[in-house]
Amino acid sequence: MFAVAPMLDWTDRHCRYFLRLLSSRATLYSEMVTTGALIHGDVQRHLAFNDTEHPLVLQLGGSVPQEMAQCARMAQDWGYDEVNINVGCPSDRVQNNMIGACLMAHPDRVAECVDAMRQAVDIPVTVKHRIGINGRDSYQALVDFVGMVAEAGCEHFIVHARIAILEGLSPKENRHVPPLRYEVVQQLKQEYPHLQMTLNGGIKTLDECEEHLQTFEGVMLGREVYSNPWLLTEVDQRLYQDNNSLAPTSRSEVMLKLRAYIEQQVAQGVKVTHITRHILGIAQGFPGARRFRQLLSADIHRHENQLAVFDQAIEVLQGR
Numbered sequence: 234m235f236a237v238a239p240m241l242d243w244t245d246r247h248c249r250y251f252l253r254l255l256s257s258r259a260t261l262y263s264e265m266v267t268t269g270a271l272i273h274g275d276v277q278r279h280l281a282f283n284d285t286e287h288p289l290v291l292q293l294g295g296s297v298p299q300e301m302a303q304c305a306r307m308a309q310d311w312g313y314d315e316v317n318i319n320v321g322c323p324s325d326r327v328q329n330n331m332i333g334a335c336l337m338a339h340p341d342r343v344a345e346c347v348d349a350m351r352q353a354v355d356i357p358v359t360v361k362h363r364i365g366i367n368g369r370d371s372y373q374a375l376v377d378f379v380g381m382v383a384e385a386g387c388e389h390f391i392v393h394a395r396i397a398i399l400e401g402l403s404p405k406e407n408r409h410v411p412p413l414r415y416e417v418v419q420q421l422k423q424e425y426p427h428l429q430m431t432l433n434g435g436i437k438t439l440d441e442c443e444e445h446l447q448t449f450e451g452v453m454l455g456r457e458v459y460s461n462p463w464l465l466t467e468v469d470q471r472l473y474q475d476n477n478s479l480a481p482t483s484r485s486e487v488m489l490k491l492r493a494y495i496e497q498q499v500a501q502g503v504k505v506t507h508i509t510r511h512i513l514g515i516a517q518g519f520p521g522a523r524r525f526r527q528l529l530s531a532d533i534h535r536h537e538n539q540l541a542v543f544d545q546a547i548e549v550l551q552g553r
């Protein structure tokens with residue numbers, strides 16, 4: 234299984250629509266949505282998605298079992314294929330609310346959430362976590378965490394192969410400063426061969442994916458997909474052996490499909506730039522890439538007719 238990672242502010246529904254144009258098989262994750270935002274906020278804004286986005290996972294941030302169960306039910310009712318608990322995000326803001334990586338110190342609480350959620354829904358409940366947090370980074374603590382959460386019924390763990398440092402590092406630094414330790418996740422997989430494990434962190438190529446898929450049931454890529462989305466066009470064929478894949482063969486083909494989506498979304502009041510901000514990476518590696526980025530990251534904000542700027546960007550990619 235190949236998944237695109239949940240990324241706050243990045244993997245919103247427009248981004249996911251775009252990514253889905255590139256691979257029909259990759260599993261897509263939402264941004265993290267907190268239980269507070271879902272229970273007290275604008276549900277439509279947080280949960281709406283396009284039918285094409287499946288397979289699609291909603292990632293929840295929270296740790297109060299009955300709230301997590303309530304939100305899991307909402308995810309199921311809205312048609313998500315799976316609900317995932319965020320036990321990996323190190324931000325201070327989330328720590329105060331007992332959300333994210335700090336929960337690695339509370340496996341019992343995560344297990345209670347899994348249990349409550351599983352009783353509330355039929356879709357799979359999965360957990361995305363780190364290999365540890367500062368002060369609690371022994372292998373045994375990791376084994377205990379997974380063991381306890383698995384006992385509550387979680388059968389699929391997505392493991393970001395580095396610890397999170399909860400004080401002193403920003404969320405961004407926490408994605409590259411603590412070293413990647415794939416060997417720890419490999420050992421964990423050996424410990425629990427019956428559990429599904431997806432490896433995450435620092436993976437950049439499909440060659441690497443193929444290698445990791447010898448050991449793990451899944452791989453999850455975040456930043457590389459966002460900065461080089463064209464990578465997705467080989468996923469169906471190479472990782473799913475899907476020879477009938479409808480993956481696009483040219484960037485301009487994708488741009489034209491996206492244009493139709495933009496027109497439809499604009500008619501519903503969405504700003505063009507809310508969609509186009511996610512596609513800057515698609516020209517990566519081409520002579521026109523700079524021009525393409527300039528058009529869609531700068532010029533488009535200065536023009537009234539934003540679709541015309543989008544059309545110029547299509548021209549840059551013509552034939553590519």
Ligand SMILES: Cc1cc2nc3c(=O)[nH]c(=O)nc-3n(C[C@H](O)[C@H](O)[C@H](O)COP(=O)(O)O)c2cc1C
Pocket residue numbers: 238239240241242243264265292319320321322361393408433434435436453454455456457
């Ligand atoms: C902009 C950004 C936002 C992120 N937001 C989330 C999030 O909401 N939930 C989560 O579990 N991880 C989040 N992450 C972490 C990614 O899901 C992933 O674990 C991490 O980037 C490592 O994978 P990569 O090296 O393939 O990018 C975020 C990462 C980035 C770059």
